[in-house]
Amino acid sequence: MSGIAIMTSGGDAAGMNPAIKSAVDHARQLGMNPYVVYDGLEGLIDGKIKEATRELTSDMIYRGGTLLRSSRSKRFFDYEFRKQAYEHLKARDINKLIIMGGDGSFRALNDFFNDFEVPFAGIPATIDNDIAGTDYCLGVDTAQNVILDCIDSVRDTARSHHRAFVIETMGRDCGYLAMTTALCSAADICIVPEIPYDLESIYKRLQPAINEEGSCIIAVVAEGTRVAQYLTRWLTERAGMDTRLTVLGHVQRGGSPSARDRLMGTRFATRAVEALHKGDINQIMVYHDGQYGYASLDAVAGQQYSVNPDIINLCRELSC
Ligand SMILES: Nc1ncnc2c1ncn2[C@@H]1O[C@H](COP(=O)(O)OP(=O)(O)OP(=O)(O)O)[C@@H](O)[C@H]1O
Numbered sequence: 001m002s003g004i005a006i007m008t009s010g011g012d013a014a015g016m017n018p019a020i021k022s023a024v025d026h027a028r029q030l031g032m033n034p035y036v037v038y039d040g041l042e043g044l045i046d047g048k049i050k051e052a053t054r055e056l057t058s059d060m061i062y063r064g065g066t067l068l069r070s071s072r073s074k075r076f077f078d079y080e081f082r083k084q085a086y087e088h089l090k091a092r093d094i095n096k097l098i099i100m101g102g103d104g105s106f107r108a109l110n111d112f113f114n115d116f117e118v119p120f121a122g123i124p125a126t127i128d129n130d131i132a133g134t135d136y137c138l139g140v141d142t143a144q145n146v147i148l149d150c151i152d153s154v155r156d157t158a159r160s161h162h163r164a165f166v167i168e169t170m171g172r173d174c175g176y177l178a179m180t181t182a183l184c185s186a187a188d189i190c191i192v193p194e195i196p197y198d199l200e201s202i203y204k205r206l207q208p209a210i211n212e213e214g215s216c217i218i219a220v221v222a223e224g225t226r227v228a229q230y231l232t233r234w235l236t237e238r239a240g241m242d243t244r245l246t247v248l249g250h251v252q253r254g255g256s257p258s259a260r261d262r263l264m265g266t267r268f269a270t271r272a273v274e275a276l277h278k279g280d281i282n283q284i285m286v287y288h289d290g291q292y293g294y295a296s297l298d299a300v301a302g303q304q305y306s307v308n309p310d311i312i313n314l315c316r317e318l319s320c
């Protein structure tokens with residue numbers, strides 16, 4: 001019986017646990033021996049590998065984050081540590097890997113394949129939704145819902161005090177989370193790396209709301225722009241509004257996976273197991289234009305992700 005190990009890497013994302021459970025169950029169904037690796041690439045180097053018992057996955061589906069834990073590993077860049085990781089797999093007769101994470105994690109396992117020919121399948125999982133070739137990454141829907149709950153709550157207090165709030169979302173250099181949540185929360189301003197902004201025209205557009213009794217201003221800003229503090233000062237000084245900054249931070253990565261993330265996790269994971277079982281190696285699971293498929297590492301890691309132009313266009317009017 002061949003062994004298959006499942007691991008999570010990079011930033012955690014809701015949907016990883018449902019995907020781990022599905023991968024383990026499906027591998028067992030197809031006659032493979034499932035293992036799990038704790039602590040991502042760091043754990044692979046240190047041999048933190050266990051057989052995946054039914055008990056281990058029985059309580060996973062509703063839990064946020066990753067119960068296998070995750071890491072970013074400097075050591076994995078070093079051949080000697082990759083060799084150490086390989087020895088741990090060889091000792092357990094594990095000859096396939098499934099990794100959930102971002103393009104960095106996929107590149108890591110590609111290097112590992114080039115060294116030791118252990119094939120892998122990748123599952124896109126990052127709240128940033130910034131992986132080329134796929135319209136969806138695990139964790140995005142849950143993060144969007146967490147952000148919307150936060151913005152709705154901020155709006156309650158903002159309106160009570162006729163205040164402006166600048167709300168900074170995560171996303172690294174990608175504005176997807178900020179754009180989609182700005183649209184879904186009826187924000188007044190959205191500033192993202194993908195769209196040039198014009199503060200003076202924003203000021204003119206918002207003047208009626210600024211002067212209206214009982215109104216509030218909500219600005220959603222992507223962390224990648226690094227302008228949240230500047231915009232807060234600008235709203236105070238130019239627009240004359242009592243303004244507060246709320247940096248949502250890691251709260252966006254937590255929370256029980258939404259129905260969408262549980263389902264996407266299950267679909268991606270079962271396909272990843274099937275790909276390896278069939279011999280389709282080193283593929284990244286993708287969801288594009290409503291279809292599930294695979295993409296090569298080059299198509300995913302070698303390309304720049306760009307947000308759907310319809311979403312960008314809808315947000316343009318919130319940037320000027
Ligand atoms: N080019 C590379 N070659 C080998 N290993 C890499 C490479 N890039 C990244 N890695 C390894 O993969 C790990 C995870 O990568 P990274 O920190 O970029 O996260 P990610 O998988 O892209 O996820 P996230 O989007 O959540 O940051 C790194 O800590 C490093 O050990």
Ligand SMILES: O=P(O)(O)OC[C@H]1O[C@](O)(CO)[C@@H](O)[C@@H]1O
Pocket residue numbers: 011126127128170171172223253
């Ligand atoms: O958890 P860390 O290492 O602080 O990383 C934060 C980064 O990870 C992400 O949450 C996911 O890639 C980004 O949105 C954010 O910039």
